[in-house]
Amino acid sequence: xxxxxxxxxxxxxxxxxxxxxxxxxxxxxxxxxxxxxxxxxxxxxxxxxxxxxxxxxxxxxxxxxxxxxxxxxxxxxxxxxxxxxxxxxxxxxxxxxxxxxxxxxxxxxxxxxxxxxxxxxxxxxxxxxxxxxxxxxxxxxxxxxxxxxxxxxxxxxxxxxxxxxxxxxxxxxxxxxxxxxxxxxxxxxxxxxxxxxxxxxxxxxxxxxxxxxxxxxxxxxxxxxxxxxxxxxxxxxxxxxxxxxxxxxxxxxxxxxxxxxxxxxxxxxxxxxxxxxxxxxxxxxxxxxxxxxxxxxxxxxxxxxxxxxxxxxxxxxxxxxxxxxxxxxxxxxxxxxx
Amino acid sequence: xxxxxxxxxxxxxxxxxxxxxxxxxxxxxxxxxxxxxxxxxxxxxxxxxxxxxxxxxxxxxxxxxxxxxxxxxxxxxxxxxxxxxxxxxxxxxxxxxxxxxxxxxxxxxxxxxxxxxxxxxxxxxxxxxxxxxxxxxxxxxxxxxxxxxxxxxxxxxxxxxxxxxxxxxxxxxxxxxxxxxxxxxxxxxxxxxxxxxxxxxxxxxxxxxxxxxxxxxxxxxxxxxxxxxxxxxxxxxxxxxxxxxxxxxxxxxxxxxxxxxxxxxxxxxxxxxxxxxxxxxxxxxxxxxxxx
Numbered sequence: 001x002x003x004x005x006x007x008x009x010x011x012x013x014x015x016x017x018x019x020x021x022x023x024x025x026x027x028x029x030x031x032x033x034x035x036x037x038x039x040x041x042x043x044x045x046x047x048x049x050x051x052x053x054x055x056x057x058x059x060x061x062x063x064x065x066x067x068x069x070x071x072x073x074x075x076x077x078x079x080x081x082x083x084x085x086x087x088x089x090x091x092x093x094x095x096x097x098x099x100x101x102x103x104x105x106x107x108x109x110x111x112x113x114x115x116x117x118x119x120x121x122x123x124x125x126x127x128x129x130x131x132x133x134x135x136x137x138x139x140x141x142x143x144x145x146x147x148x149x150x151x152x153x154x155x156x157x158x159x160x161x162x163x164x165x166x167x168x169x170x171x172x173x174x175x176x177x178x179x180x181x182x183x184x185x186x187x188x189x190x191x192x193x194x195x196x197x198x199x200x201x202x203x204x205x206x207x208x209x210x211x212x213x214x215x216x217x218x219x220x221x222x223x224x225x226x227x228x229x230x231x232x233x234x235x236x237x238x239x240x241x242x243x244x245x246x247x248x249x250x251x252x253x254x255x256x257x258x259x260x261x262x263x264x265x266x267x268x269x270x271x272x273x274x275x276x277x278x279x280x281x282x283x284x285x286x287x288x289x290x291x292x293x294x295x296x297x298x299x300x301x302x303x304x305x306x307x308x309x310x311x312x313x314x315x316x317x318x319x320x321x322x323x324x325x326x327x328x329x330x331x332x333x334x335x336x337x338x
Numbered sequence: 339x340x341x342x343x344x345x346x347x348x349x350x351x352x353x354x355x356x357x358x359x360x361x362x363x364x365x366x367x368x369x370x371x372x373x374x375x376x377x378x379x380x381x382x383x384x385x386x387x388x389x390x391x392x393x394x395x396x397x398x399x400x401x402x403x404x405x406x407x408x409x410x411x412x413x414x415x416x417x418x419x420x421x422x423x424x425x426x427x428x429x430x431x432x433x434x435x436x437x438x439x440x441x442x443x444x445x446x447x448x449x450x451x452x453x454x455x456x457x458x459x460x461x462x463x464x465x466x467x468x469x470x471x472x473x474x475x476x477x478x479x480x481x482x483x484x485x486x487x488x489x490x491x492x493x494x495x496x497x498x499x500x501x502x503x504x505x506x507x508x509x510x511x512x513x514x515x516x517x518x519x520x521x522x523x524x525x526x527x528x529x530x531x532x533x534x535x536x537x538x539x540x541x542x543x544x545x546x547x548x549x550x551x552x553x554x555x556x557x558x559x560x561x562x563x564x565x566x567x568x569x570x571x572x573x574x575x576x577x578x579x580x581x582x583x584x585x586x587x588x589x590x591x592x593x594x595x596x597x598x599x600x601x602x603x604x605x606x607x608x609x610x611x612x613x614x615x616x617x618x619x620x621x622x623x624x625x626x627x628x629x630x
Contacts, residue, residue, distance in 0.1 A: 046522040190385035195593035220595025243599045261527035263556035273527035277492040
């Protein structure tokens, strides 16, 4: 499995359910995608779309009542779902690390940031106690924290939100993982700080030869960072493709709706809103989950989930509009329907 | 006479004060002045800690300002007695950011919308019922759902309930404090459209407090940019977005992520030492002021 074309991570038919009193609820439903070496995959979705649960599932950190109900997580050709907990612990942080959304709560308030970076190194046996603190300073310098040698002794509360996010990135990078997953890394930050963190993630990606899974609800953030994009809605991936295809020529009605609803155009004009609201995962329609809100829905949408259709180079969507379209890049819904 | 006029508004918070310690004074709002014309949407933008929310709350005296004036149709709200203030609040309402925490979870939607009418002793049972039905229709909620509790509604619907409540007393001025930022992206546009429709229909004047600059550009006529408690730039939205003058505004606008991978990116990083904190606002173009 050392084929050069083999992606770093291949997620196949991942399904994660939460066993709630009313019955099992699929938070992630038959999700497949791949992350190639050196690329940034943007995972877009709204709250409840399953994007965070996807990342937590890849780390195998789903907590009860949640459980991974099926699928494969092929990381460098090895299925993470077959590993025992001990082996998995060796993967977390060392091969794959996860940066959480909330820089305010993800750090331990009673340890210095230097200790927390050093801990990540020592857990994986990457450094002795004495080396670890020197390495912590190096890492803080790498994430561009000014005056790293003295900052290493700071406690989290002494740092601003943006600086804490830099520390979390330093911890994530400590063991030189091949894949970093960042879950809404800039959502809690102001827009000027967000810009700095996105720049930093881009720098780190090339400096550390990382692959990045960037989870966000902000298509602007996607445009600035991602090479490819997967769009999630109600636990399923509805469209995957290169960033230009997704943002400049989106095909799934949900992706189109999201892009169209972004404020722009003539000031004061009504925005093109998507009608209705996000369905609750416990009460999904039997067909396409987006069908009740879809302006283009037709006969089969409400009853049967649509298949995954190839609509262009490296571009797939789950939508009946493109069901019988031959694989070509200029496929348009009008061609398909009429 | 401007419809709403804020003059030299100051709000100090004291931090770390103890029995034998004076604590440090933090100027959350530091000599802020602006005016809003009747029927306009005036945007107040800035990042966390800039003082935009505190400014809005001081205007309704939900937070008592340290000094300054807030004039509503010429009358100074800060000099109002409690009773007069209560009367004035019929005219001035606020919609909060978070529809999850700003609605009483133990009250049904109907009671939430009706409550302001009860507090102000308006109408009898039947007229109140009619008014609630009107309001619910106005904000696009299903009247059949009026007996539900807040948790049974989606975020967008909850924000509609908050809006119906704010409009119950027929105000002329509404402060919208980040009204859509807690909502799912796909429902934000619905609520923004509703806000624009209501403004036209009811001749409302809005103070729109937000950090989403794309949205501010879309719906506000004029904008004030706050930075560390002060207004650093103020003017027509079109002028500010086309030709920002203050270094902070430039940094802020250049940081907005544009959903187009081919859009040119010229990131301007703010050098705090380039900001002259003492500079007064001066007019750089007609109606466009900057503290440079």
